[in-house]
Amino acid sequence: xxxxxxxxxxxxxxxxxxxxxxxxxxxxxxxxxxxxxxxxxxxxxxxxxxxxxxxxxxxxxxxxxxxxxxxxxxxxxxxxxxxxxxxxxxxxxxxxxxxxxxxxxxxxxxxxxxxxxxxxxxxxxxxxxxxxxxxxxxxxxxxxxxxxxxxxxxxxxxxxxxxxxxxxxxxxxxxxxxxxxxxxxxxxxxxxxxxxxxxxxxxxxxxxxxxxxxxxxxxxxxxxxxxxxxxxxxxxxxxxxxxxxxxxxxxxxxxxxxxxxxxxxxxxxxxxxxxxxxxxxxxxxxxxxxxxxxxxxxxxxxxxxxxxxxxxxxxxxxxxxxxxxxxxxxxxxxxxxxxxxxxxxxxxxxxxxxxxxxxxxxxxxxxxxxxxxxxxxxxxxxxxxxxxxxxxxxxxxxxxxxxxxxxxxxxxxxxxxxxxxxxxxxxxxxxxxxxx
Amino acid sequence: xxxxxxxxxxxxxxxxxxxxxxxxxxxxxxxxxxxxxxxxxxxxxxxxxxxxxxxxxxxxxxxxxxxxxxxxxxxxxxxxxxxxxxxxxxxxxxxxxxxxxxxxxxxxxxxxxxxxxxxxxxxxxxxxxxxxxxxxxxxxxxxxxxxxxxxxxxxxxxxxxxxxxxxxxxxxxxxxxxxxxxxxxxxxxxxxxxxxxxxxxxxxxxxxxxxxxxxxxxxxxxxxxxxxxxxxxxxxxxxxxxxxxxxxxxxxxxxxxxxxxxxxxxxxxxxxxxxxxxxxxxxxxxxxxxxxxxxxxxxxxxxxxxxxxxxxxxxxxxxxxxxxxxxxxxxxxxxxxxxxxxxxxxxxxxxxxxxxxxxxxxxxxxxxxxxxxxxxxxxxxxxxxxxxxxxxxxxxxxxxxxxxxxxxxxxxxxxxxxxxxxxxxxxxxxxxxxxx
Numbered sequence: 128x129x130x131x132x133x134x135x136x137x138x139x140x141x142x143x144x145x146x147x148x149x150x151x152x153x154x155x156x157x158x159x160x161x162x163x164x165x166x167x168x169x170x171x172x173x174x175x176x177x178x179x180x181x182x183x184x185x186x187x188x189x190x191x192x193x194x195x196x197x198x199x200x201x202x203x204x205x206x207x208x209x210x211x212x213x214x215x216x217x218x219x220x221x222x223x224x225x226x227x228x229x230x231x232x233x234x235x236x237x238x239x240x241x242x243x244x245x246x247x248x249x250x251x252x253x254x255x256x257x258x259x260x261x262x263x264x265x266x267x268x269x270x271x272x273x274x275x276x277x278x279x280x281x282x283x284x285x286x287x288x289x290x291x292x293x294x295x296x297x298x299x300x301x302x303x304x305x306x307x308x309x310x311x312x313x314x315x316x317x318x319x320x321x322x323x324x325x326x327x328x329x330x331x332x333x334x335x336x337x338x339x340x341x342x343x344x345x346x347x348x349x350x351x352x353x354x355x356x357x358x359x360x361x362x363x364x365x366x367x368x369x370x371x372x373x374x375x376x377x378x379x380x381x382x383x384x385x386x387x388x389x390x391x392x393x394x395x396x397x398x399x400x401x402x403x404x405x406x407x408x409x410x411x412x413x414x415x416x417x418x419x420x421x422x423x424x425x426x427x428x429x430x431x432x433x434x435x436x437x438x439x440x441x442x443x444x445x446x447x448x449x450x451x452x453x454x455x456x457x458x459x460x461x462x463x464x465x466x467x468x469x470x471x472x473x474x475x476x477x478x479x480x481x482x483x484x485x486x487x488x489x490x491x492x493x494x495x496x497x498x499x500x501x502x503x504x505x506x507x508x509x510x511x512x513x514x515x516x517x518x519x520x521x522x523x524x525x526x527x528x529x530x531x532x533x534x535x536x537x538x539x540x541x542x543x544x545x546x547x548x549x550x551x552x553x554x555x556x557x558x559x560x561x562x563x
Numbered sequence: 564x565x566x567x568x569x570x571x572x573x574x575x576x577x578x579x580x581x582x583x584x585x586x587x588x589x590x591x592x593x594x595x596x597x598x599x600x601x602x603x604x605x606x607x608x609x610x611x612x613x614x615x616x617x618x619x620x621x622x623x624x625x626x627x628x629x630x631x632x633x634x635x636x637x638x639x640x641x642x643x644x645x646x647x648x649x650x651x652x653x654x655x656x657x658x659x660x661x662x663x664x665x666x667x668x669x670x671x672x673x674x675x676x677x678x679x680x681x682x683x684x685x686x687x688x689x690x691x692x693x694x695x696x697x698x699x700x701x702x703x704x705x706x707x708x709x710x711x712x713x714x715x716x717x718x719x720x721x722x723x724x725x726x727x728x729x730x731x732x733x734x735x736x737x738x739x740x741x742x743x744x745x746x747x748x749x750x751x752x753x754x755x756x757x758x759x760x761x762x763x764x765x766x767x768x769x770x771x772x773x774x775x776x777x778x779x780x781x782x783x784x785x786x787x788x789x790x791x792x793x794x795x796x797x798x799x800x801x802x803x804x805x806x807x808x809x810x811x812x813x814x815x816x817x818x819x820x821x822x823x824x825x826x827x828x829x830x831x832x833x834x835x836x837x838x839x840x841x842x843x844x845x846x847x848x849x850x851x852x853x854x855x856x857x858x859x860x861x862x863x864x865x866x867x868x869x870x871x872x873x874x875x876x877x878x879x880x881x882x883x884x885x886x887x888x889x890x891x892x893x894x895x896x897x898x899x900x901x902x903x904x905x906x907x908x909x910x911x912x913x914x915x916x917x918x919x920x921x922x923x924x925x926x927x928x929x930x931x932x933x934x935x936x937x938x939x940x941x942x943x944x945x946x947x948x949x950x951x952x953x954x955x956x957x958x959x960x961x962x963x964x965x966x967x968x969x970x971x972x973x974x975x976x977x978x979x980x981x982x983x984x985x986x987x988x989x990x991x992x993x994x995x996x997x998x999x
Contacts, residue, residue, distance in 0.1 A: 161701075161704055162985070192747075198707075199707065199708055200707075220710075271634075272635055309623075311627050311628075314633045551596065
């Protein structure tokens, strides 16, 4: 039990490392990025409200004062639970462990249509976010220069697929970008004419919230000018178009199923990363690792899975949701088990305490000065929820510099109606490798 | 004279547009980026001190309150002075003009060895800067994981080619990044062991400054641990190595000419962009447009060239230097000529006032709390020059938001010895187009 290996530097993996700061062995954190990303604000990077570095912090910096912890940048390609070894794409040697915590999160799921990744833009990484930003802003630039009204309309259409919190937040922010931030900056187009479609297969937006808050979110988006299409399924897409099916598909002004659209943002599903298949253990349908109530992997009491990559049912039979607070709580649980067993020796999984998830509430923001919040029977909407959202997210940012930087950008953007990160990155053009 | 076309949204082009805000015709600004970059701080983006959006601002936002001005994003491919037309890669129609101002700046020059662009990193665009940042930080990550001492040493070596202000600033900032910002964050390497070489062909650094300030800069860099190689020429380079010639080449600890180096930053020359060849007018050796004393292009009194792309001699016979303040002064001169002739009708170039360049001084910063400044006979070094540098650059930033954001990052970095933008961007990995 001397070597703890943590895979993934998201909310869960990072929390495990922090909780293990008193551990008298070696802790190694592996991530394919050099930084932790504050995922809840990623949509603001995509919609030009924040710079990438405002919401990201190097993992090394966060963990520098923990001498027992080493950070390695590497992409995990295989986990051999039998030999207790992890392989990475970059490192020649396998990483060996006595205790393993898998916290690799999820990747975008394409609902069995991987070819759609060529046309739609995912939103999981900082690079994804700046890619979406460049696409949206670039489309407005081209629309300004286009003489063809049809092409102009297509360039100024954004479709967001998926009506969960990410989809709702992106759609709201896109509409505000067009309505306020870009207002008055173009000469041949009216940026406020931009169409934003939000496509959801189910009967309502934000299905994890109450029906009342779902309806409040829908109404707020419609008031902002977002075209919400419920019970609509994406049946096909290509370069510059999207085809909708389902009972809500015909609700649009086209009267039909095909939408001409330049930018398609895909927030309609996630799946576990490929690497879970190398484990040789039971996975659920989206490929997540089924864990025992103590969060260990069946048959491997030394290995745990937490966060979005795990499929867990807690002590009271509640399915643990894929939320940052749940990942952090699971991380604390696993770290406590590891620290305890460092003292008392290993136990069988059934003798360990079972994980108990505490619901702290869920929230989503809908543009400038509106949000929805729900915790148990408490439901909040409107300005109060939005101020709460601002406050909680600012507090949760990992370090002081990020807090100050984000606060500054938010205050500025709010007062000036002008987000501050409207930069289109292009690859270097005079021969340098360029391309951030 | 109703249509003024300005090519390039750098210091010169932007200043022309601003000066023409009262012009009673159409002004069109064309740039291949959607943003103006504050070039003097680009090296801080490359060395992780600032985020790209801290020093960049959309051109549309800057010019939104000038209804006579249109911004178009496009890459200029040809200028036909005879037909008064400009072609771009993106726009189907040529752009026609009555008055033309060429302010396209310069691109990196490879001294006749274009293949070196595959190995060395230029520093002209935001994408270049984030590319350099990713290379340097990525090399430290790989060094931490490497067991081979030779490879580790190579990964931790940075060569900066060119001893002008950019080279001096980059070399100093790289050394501080290794010495302070990364200190204590690695477990198997000591980031302070990183070697930074500054290679200059001439006898001294900062040749445009006095010999005394050159020597002060050299001494300060050496104290910081930069290996300064004067009278050294890069004779060849490849993947992971650099070959030096010249009398200073043998001065290194290798006792030889070959340096194993992971990161090569190229700040050793610029040249005019290819598009100047389409003009059919006289160019100087680096391809710059030779202009008359009124800054118009010989034979084309309706066309002007300003900034780094122009080779100009002012009213007193002084060669106009390639500096931001000179470009802004030239812009004001050209705008005044255009506005005057809108009233009094066109004049021959020799009847127009000749441009007079006013030397406001030159400065370069050498890491934390040191800089050099020179204006006429006034020479300043050390802390005073550095505080002046901070002040002037902060004032010169284009808008309030950038000023606040940069000030915040600087104060934080200075107090905490921790720059705030240490993010390695990688291309999206789960199928999305990614890549900012």
